[in-house]
Amino acid sequence: MPETIDGPHGPVPVRRYGSTGARTLVWLHGGGFFRGDLDLPEAHEVAGALATAGLAVVTVDYRLAPLPGLPAVGRRGPRGRRRHPVPNDDVVAVLRAVRHAADGTVLLGGASAGACLAAAVTRALSAPQRPDGLVLAYGFFHARTPRDPSVTRTVRGHRRLTHHPTLLDRANHNHVGRGSPTETAFAGGQDLTGFPPTLMVDAECDSMRASGDRFAEELSAAGVPVERHVLPSARHAFLNQPGSHDFTVAIERIVDWTTG
Template sequence: MRKAAARALNALTAGLDIRDDAVPGRHGTIPVRRYRAGPSPAGRLIWLHGGGFSSGGLDQLESHAVGAALAWRGIDVIAVDYRRVPPWNPFRDPRPGSLTGIRFPVPLDDVVDAFASEQDTALLGGASAGACLAAAAALRMHTEGRPMPAGLVLVYGCFHAQLRPIPDELRQRIRGRHGIFQFRPSTVRRMHHNYAGSEEALADPLAFPGGHDLPPLPPTFMVNADRDALRASGDAFGRELTTAGTPVDHHLVPEAMHGFLDRPHTRQFTAGITLIANWAETHSRGIE
C-alpha cells in the first residue's frame, strides 16, 4: 500500500466502531465487516468490493476505506466477503474443462444470502465486479419474489458479458497515458468467462444482467469513472435500466480512472464518497 493511501486509511478508521462478523449462507458462513460512527445512522448499505470476481476482500481499500469513509458520513456499512472464483489469465483463454471449483452462481448466492440476513438494511451496492453482483442480486430478488433493496449503488461496474462498443467521446478520454491500464474487450471476455464458468452461464441475465430485458428495479445511483473503458458498459446499463422504468441517477467523476475507490488519498475518492453518502442518506429506509 502506498504511504499516502496508508495515511488516509489510518485517518478514516481511527475512532470508528469496526467489527468483524459472519452471517449464514447456503454455502456456509459469509464473513462481513460492520462500520458505524455513531448511534443514529442516516442510512445503511451492504457493500461489495471489486476484483474481477476473483480477488479482493475485506481488507481491500475498495472495501475497507469505503466502509470507513461512508460511516463517517453517517452511513452504516456492512462489507461482504463473498466467495471468489479462482484466478484467471488475462492474456489467454481458459483450457476446455479447466473452469472448475467456485463459479457463478456461488458469489451471487452469497450476496443474496448476506442481504437477506440484514432485515433492516436498506441499500445494496458495490464497485466494479461488486456493482455487477449488486445489480444481478436485485434482479434475482425480483425474480424470486424476495424483499428488495430500497436502492442500488453501482460504481464503475461492467454489467455485460462482453464489453460494449466504446463511443468516440469515451475513446478520446482513454487515449495516450490514460490507455495504459485500460480493460480490453478480450480481457473482459476472459474475466467474465472465468466467473461464469461456461458459455451458457455467460448468457444468463443473473450472471450479467446487461443486454437483457429487465424489469423495473429499485432506484439506482450510478457513479462511473471519466477515463474508464468499462464506462461503456455502465452507461449502456444505465440506459437499459431507464428503459425498463427504473429511476436512475447517473454521475461521472471527472478525471477518474477505474478503481478510484481503491485510492483513499485522492480527490476522486472523496468526490465519489460524497456522492454516494448524499444519495444514500435520502434513499435509505428501515434505519433504527
C-alpha cells in the same frame, strides 16, 4: 473484526461499520471477480468513510472466482474459489440477513465487479426481496463489454491493456464458466422492470464506462429512477485511492444520495 453469516455454501465473512440506523448499505468490493477482500481500500476505506457520514455499512467477503488460467489453484477448503452463482448466493444470504435485522432502508452496492454482482443479484430476486436502492461505482453489467471507441480512447496507462474489452470479456467468462448461462450473472441486456432507484458513479477515462452508459440507458428505459455522475478525467478504481479528489467526490455523491 469480521464475523460470519450463514450461506448456502458455508459461512460468509462480513465486516460491519457504523451503528445501526435508518439506512444500511451492503457493499461489495471489486477485483475482476477473482481478487479482493475485506481489507481492500475499495471495501474498508469506503465503508469507513460512509460510516463516518452516518451510514451503516456491511462489507461482504463473497467467494472469489478461480484465478484466470489457473482454475485448479485455491479451489480446496471451505473458502475455495468458485464460479457463478456461488458469489451471488453469498451476497443474497448477507442481504437477507441484514434486511431481517434492519429496522429501516437496506441498500445494496458495489464497485467494478462488485457493482456487477449487486445488479445481478437484484435482478434475480423477487420484488419484495430486492434492496431499496442500488449504489453502483464504475461497474460493468454485460457479458460482452460494449465496444465504444470514443470511450476506449480515453483510457491511459496499463489499463489500455488490462482493461481492453477483449480481456474484460475473458474475465467475465472466467466468472461464469464454460457452458453456463449468462442471464443470471449479468443484469445488462435483461428485463430491468422493477429495479429500485439507482445511483451510478462512473469514471470518464474507463473502458468499463461503455457498459455503464448502456446500463444507465436500459434502466431509464425500464422506468427506473437513475442518478448518474461521470467524474471528469477520473480513472477506474478511484475508490481504491482514499484521500484522492475522485474518492472524496464519490463518497460525497453516495452520502448525498443515500441520505437525501
